Amino acid sequence: MNGTTQPTQDWPGRYAHIDQVLEKAGPRTDLDSFSPGDTVKDFLRSQCKVLCIGAGGLGCEILTNLALSGFKDIHVIDMDTIDISNLNRQFLFRPADVGKSKAEAAAAFVMKRVPGVKVTPYFGKIQDKDTDYYMQFHLIICGLDSVEARRWINATLVQMVDEENPESLKPLIDGGTEGFKGQARVILPTITSCYECSLDMLNKPTAFPICTIANTPRLPEHCIEFASVLEWPRLRPDIKMDTDDPDHIEWLYRIASARAKEFAIDGVTWSLTQGVVKNIIPAIASTNAIIAASCCNEAFKIATSTAAQLNNYFMFIGTDGVYSYTFEHEKRADCPVCGGEAKQIEIGREWTLERLIENLIERQDFQIKKPSLSSETAGPLYFQGPPQLEERTRPNLEKKVSELLGGDGAISVTSTSLPFELTLYVNFV
Ligand SMILES: [Zn+2]
Structure with missing residues (x-):
């Protein structure tokens, strides 16, 4: 980076720092699974294949750590291209890389800096790959900012x-x-709790049901969404909203403030308005470094059996000083991905289908957008598409669920945001 000569090939002793833990057992090493010396070194350097999903803020750190820890066959998937705003923390990229694939640029950079390491990039979506592809890896690390992608890889x-x-x-x-804030966790599919098991630990989703925004706002975010989703298209139909334009944010802030006053809701500020409409999640380089380091420690321990792995959840909170904590997140018996029990929900006898759908969208433990519902006894209840089916099932929205089902029963829920079909047992109370 600073213009000094860079190594062009691997040299003996490059991994001397790592060999110290690979050549002898430590006090916490499980001797049944650890074979010190050449066996483990050979596995790590010649056989172990690891996949990193994401080549952004976390991904750049993860790829670097893996390469410097002795992993030599690394694959990386990312569907994004490099934006100028990434350069402050995604340190594998340079101004000349703007517009290029993150996966490809990151792979090229790591291979140039750490000779002997092979990084195979894929510029595209994780959903493009099938199970044969995922089967080739020994372990998979995710450094993603998308709940949807995580749910997909977890379910897969x-x-x-x-x-x-x-x-x-x-x-x-x-x-x-x-x-x-950040977290790192180890998921052993079907054995430990999975990503889906912990969905209710996520922060509130930023999408709110339209009827709440339109009729019954309770939060400052509802007022801001009212301004941006409903009032902007109504009052300024000819102007395309630009969330980078301060005048546009100012307009939204004024509308949202008036709305908040009307419903006696506190907390609408200019910066919250900007945060909600731009969907801003601030990125802190040092948090990325801590979390990526923790992920790579676990990858190294799992690949080599040099030490006990995390069981199974590490959280880091740097907002008030430094706080970190590890605990065993428990499997949920009614997890729709890894649990065996069906999911039960209780609803009122008077609930319409529309109310049930709104409730599903709002619930933290489902995180569904635009669900389609059907039941074995009643057939399609409501479908988001195709248009003919949507039209045909739309009248059901006003009907009572108890009448549609004719008593307690199961409803199947599908949605593009859901990588599996969710079965809900509905009990009326
Ligand atoms: Zn689960």
Whole structure:
């Protein structure tokens, strides 16, 4: 980086610092699974294949750490291209890389700096790849900012587990950061709790049901969404909203403030308005570094068996001093991905189908956008598409769920945001 000569090839002793832990057991090493010396070194450097999903803030750190920890066959997937605003923390990229694929630029940079390491990039979506592709890896690390992508890879890896074939169980290490907070966790699909099990721990989703925004706002965010989603198209139909334009934010802030006053809601500020409409999640380089380091420690421990792995959740909170904590997040028996029990929900006898759908969208433990519902006895209840089916099922929205089902029963929920079909047992109270 500073213009000094860079190494062009691997040299003996490059990994001397790591060899110290690979050559002898430590006090916490499980001797049944650890074979010190050449066996483990050979596995790490010639056989172990690791996949990093994401080549952004966390991904740049993860790829670097993996390469410097002795992993030599690294694959990386990212669907994004490099934006100028990434350069402050995504340190594998340079101004000349703006517009290029993150996965490709990151792979090229790491290979140039750490000779002997092979990084294979894929510029595209994780959903483009099938189970054969994921089957080739020993472990998978996620440095993603998308809940949807995480749910997809989590569900895919859980479904891949075949009890007859121990190789089909792929450890998933998931890192995530938001501002000064972050978490790293180890998921052993079907054995430990999975990503879906902990969905209710996420912060509130930023999408709110339209009817809440339009009729019953309770939060400052509802007032801001009212301004941006409903009032902007109504009052300024000819102007395209530009969330980078301070005048546009100012306009939204004024409308949202008036709305908040009307409903006696506190907390609408200019910066919250900007945060909500731009969907800003602040990125702090040092939080990324801490979480990526933790993920790579776990990857190294799992790959080499040099030490006990995290069981199974590490959280870091840097907002008030430094706080960190590890605990065992428990599996949920009614997890729709890894649990065996069906999910029960209780609703009122008077609830209309529309109310049920709004409730599903608002619930933290489902995180569904635009669900389509059907039941075995009543057939399609409501479908978001195709248009003919939407039109045909729309009248059901006003009907009572208890009448549509004719008593307690199961409803199947599908949605593009859901990588599986969710079955809900509805009990009326
Ligand atoms: Zn689960």
